[in-house]
């Protein structure tokens with residue numbers, strides 16, 4: 001069998017101390033999804049033969065976030081070299097099949113890495129004559145936290161020295177270790193076994209394998225890759241920096257796909273936001289995860305959307321909130337201060353002002369008046385409101401679920417609807433108005449008299 005595939009090991013067992021967080025580092029989110037998901041997503045187009053994630057003890061939340069990729073536990077975290085070793089048993093069977101050329105080591109804390117860049121690292125290792133180790137070089141604006149690459153006269157790496165262990169001369173080197181590596185699968189674990197922990201942190205450094213491979217006469221190579229993509233997130237400041245870079249990338253992608261972002265720097269997208277052609281996004285709009293917007297939709301300023309599906313021609317906002325399960329069919333209009341949750345609005349529905357529509361299904365052509373509220377929760381359970389097509393719900397109506405309003409029904413303004421309204425019926429569910437002639441003056445006189 002030809003050796004044409006690779007297996008990926010993603011390291012995510014570090015304690016992430018510098019984030020000062022109760023949450024595992026790799027679960028901190030960039031563009032609405034855990035950092036480590038971005039790494040797994042970058043691998044997908046390259047079709048790895050296997051992907052193993054190395055996690056810390058008691059991190060079921062990470063196991064869950066990376067599934068279906070299997071995870072193995074490294075406990076305690078004794079360094080990046082040790083972490084790679086821990087993944088070995090999970091790959092033994094796969095390696096025995098003989099088609100795996102490379103072990104690719106990635107970090108769970110580099111969320112900006114793109115598939116093309118990973119492919120370049122793999123290609124660098126495989127270029128004839130094949131190298132045992134290909135490392136990612138980068139030239140970040142601030143090299144201070146990174147390991148430095150010490151190169152020989154021939155341009156090949158001699159060793160990597162960690163920032164903490166570097167002397168003044170080594171600290172002056174601008175070429176840094178991006179962290180990720182491609183290794184010849186025939187040598188990878190043998191090299192790992194030779195790593196010691198004689199360094200400032202008493203850890204088994206993956207980075208030592210460059211010097212180890214050289215000493216064994218094996219070839220090492222550097223692929224110089226974009227520093228931006230290799231940004232390692234260790235602190236909250238770096239988390240914000242990665243978010244900004246990712247937002248920039250997502251905004252650019254949305255605009256290339258034909259969406260107008262009037263002030264792109266004020267629009268926040270999730271990694272999975274899908275925007276159609278000729279969509280217009282006004283300034284200051286936030287997309288949480290799971291939003292799909294079809295062609296010719298306008299999202300007006302200060303709207304917040306999450307888990308929503310919007311069909312062509314709809315307009316949303318300003319100041320609208322779409323929560324998970326909001327489905328807006330063609331030409332729907334959702335206006336200011338309207339909140340929609342787990343509700344389908346059929347084609348052409350209008351909910352223009354000040355409403356809460358939750359756990360509902362609203363038929364095509366229905367008009368929802370200002371101030372309509374679906375009372376879907378009694379403090380214990382949630383109930384559904386079903387409204388038919390072409391209905392008219394008058395302003396300030398409370399729909400006490402479970403309740404159904406039929407097609408073409410008309411609900412009078414100010415109604416509290418507690419029982420089903422048949423199709424075509426007019427429902428008036430409010431106290432009848434009583435006028436008492438002259439009583440306003442009498443009342444005023446009395447109140448004046450009472451005033452101390």
Ligand code: UD1
Nearest residue numbers: 011012013014077078079080083108146147177178179232
């Ligand atoms: C590492 C590199 C450094 C490089 C930088 C690039 C080493 C020794 N150093 O430093 O040369 O410039 O990345 O971003 O590799 N992890 C484990 N188990 C452990 C320790 C770490 O799984 O025992 C994981 C972490 O969760 C993280 C990754 O490995 O995802 C990198 O570890 P981290 O401590 O962030 O290494 P850096 O100090 O950033």
Ligand code: CA
Nearest residue numbers: 109232233234
């Ligand atoms: Ca790091």
